[in-house]
Each structure stands twice: as structure tokens, then as C-alpha cells.
Amino acid sequence: MLRPELVFVGLKAASREEALQLLAERMLKEDLVTPEFSARLLEREEAFPTGLQFAEAALALPHTETRYVLQPALAVAVLAEPVSFLAMGAPEQSLAVRIIFLPAVVHPDEQVRWLSRLISLFQTPGFLSGLLQPPNRESLFQYLRAALNAAPL
8 A cells, every 4th residue: 555656755835735635646546546636535534533642643544435545555745844733532622733644545454444543553652753864755654564564564
């Protein structure tokens, strides 16, 4: 699911909407999602916020329905500057997010497994701090690939 062309370091976005659109557009360009994916992703984020606060960093884990996904993929962005996401389960709380994980899965049962796998990774001491360190796309991709390969499905 993880591909170098879907990993971003220092992504510049003025808002969560712009960040999500940039990631969705790249997925569309790679023929991984349908043209409706971006709009549905933004609608779902508005209705069900995905900001998560962990000890090491705040991040967002946006996703949408599997019917808008053509091939499984995972986009990951470390933003140049934080953008505001509303907290999952507490939408009155705003979080300054610098890391976005955007899984796109084909089968609904895979979505639950991937979200659980990612949450487990986020709770691993040092993982999120490590995401903020890599200086370029290749080093971030290698870091993520190693962590995902070590994480149980």
C-alpha cells in the first residue's frame, strides 16, 4: 500500500481541506481512487473528524468509503506547518496536526484492520517523533516501510 510517490515531507498546505485535497489529487493522478474520492473524503472529515492527539504528536487519520478506492494505497504527509483538524470524538477540540495518514482500502474489512494497525503504530514510543525527523521523501519512505513491515496485521 505504501508507495514513494505518496509520501510527502514538508508539504505546504494552508488548511486541512487543502492538505487532504493535495493527497487525494495525487492518489487520483496515480489511478488509485475515483474522481469522487476527494469530495467524499472532505465530506467525511467534516462529519466525522479524524484528529488524534498522542503523547509525541497530533495527527490526522482521514479516510472514506471503500467504493471510491480502485487500488489499496497509503498516503503519508509530514506538513511544513501544522494545520487545524478537529479531534475524533471531541469535535469541539482543535488539534495542530503536522502528520496525516490517508489509507485507501478496497474491502471494508481491510479498513478496520489497517486503522487498528496504524493506531498501534502511533502508540509505539518514538514512532511519531521519528516521522518528524527524516529530511527527505526517501528516508521517510524507508522509515515508514520498516515500521509497517514490523507491525502485525
